[in-house]
Amino acid sequence: MKLIYFLLTLITFSANAQIETLNWDEARINGKLELTISKRDFEAVYKKADKIFTPDYADICGSDEDSNFQYYFYKELQYEIDNGIMNFRKITFDKKSSFFFSYKGKKFNANTKIDDLKTLFPEAVKSVDKDAPEAGFLLGSGSDLDDNLWRFTFKKGVLVAIESFFPC
Template sequence: MSRIAVFFVLVLFSCQGQSTNKAQQKTDTVDAKIIVPKNNTVSCEQVVTQLVKSSNAIAFSQFGDTLVQAAVAYLGPEKLTIKLYVINDISENPLEKRLVEHAVGWLEFHQKTRQLLDITNDPDNPLILRYDRRIAQEHDLSKLCSSTTAMTKSSKGHTLWDVMLDEDIKFNGKLDRFFTRSDFEKVFGRPDSIRLLKDESPCVTIFDTEAPDDKYLYKSGSRFETSGDRVAVEEFWFLNGNFITYNGIRIDANTTMQDMKRLFPTAVRERQEMDKAGKLWLITLLQDNEGILDGHIKMYFKDGKAQSIHWWSPC
């Protein structure tokens, strides 16, 4: 009788153990589904936007999370560079909208550590952001965004770095990049010298007219191209008090590379030393948000301060 009782107890414990194990396995499976759901319908843009919106990025305190939008500007093997931007209507005609993007922040998402960094103010000393880490756990951003080539590269194959739009620039706080000959003399005075384009033999021109009387105007190191009464800036030097404003921010001979980080953090981080003898540093800026234009803007720095800005186009 005692042997039967012992056998019954052993069977009872065995059944309870199997039941407990099955319950534990069921709980683990449910938890795993909650943590890592399989969702193949979301896009890279949707996940990145969701991740960024859950963070305490600096741009949100200035513009609000409803206005700020996010897009992957560059996808590298270890990190994603994310552009934060707002869309503004710069049209002077209320009946005709003219929408442009303005960058208001830059983030980096490091895929290995899953750190989200705000590099807007100082790329060398980024701010570590808080965000909903479940989003990064649920989605492999590297795989999800790798096929989104339109977000990482333009149709011309250029990496989308920082953009400097002509319409946001004012020369000496007054002139757009294109203006008239009378405007030139009002703001800059008479040119120091004048040369015909045909004598300079440039490989590419701004107005592309090839007119025999097209000229270059030189003033305080700067070079301006003319065609008839039209004038355009080709190269502008920050000499004799000359300056530009970009979105209302002044850039002149006292502007440092550190100052430029606030406007163009990616370009500053990817700067190149072009002239070893003169120690000229160069940052490169695209001229449009879509990356369609072949040319770009080069800004040179000497001894850590802005020296000149040049509109470059391939021959």
């Protein structure tokens, strides 16, 4: 039930406010890992996946019977892999996380609070109910060529996940 309220809140905020953006090409994992990377280059640094999963394409908006991508999981990271090219999808944070997300010189991890993002995303942060047990905001892609959105999710006031997704 909480998830439904959370999603409705995100939709309301995105409908009522101009969405701020996050540019894919400027974001990094651990300050150096690009969000689009070849599987070979990724595994040269981080070794093999913990799990590779082929989704049911019928359940994924925008995919069809010709789809051939898989989800590639490594620790707290989730990528989508297609023809040897990996595209970032999600990073999950907890106190034991070994990864962080960086953008415009700022580091996001399990210690990041909503107010820590005020300088980068002032309008998005203003729209968040900081007292809610679970809160979040959406950002646009920062590129006219992409239609992906960014979801920042907070629990008890700290960042727990950043996700890139394509709305239907």
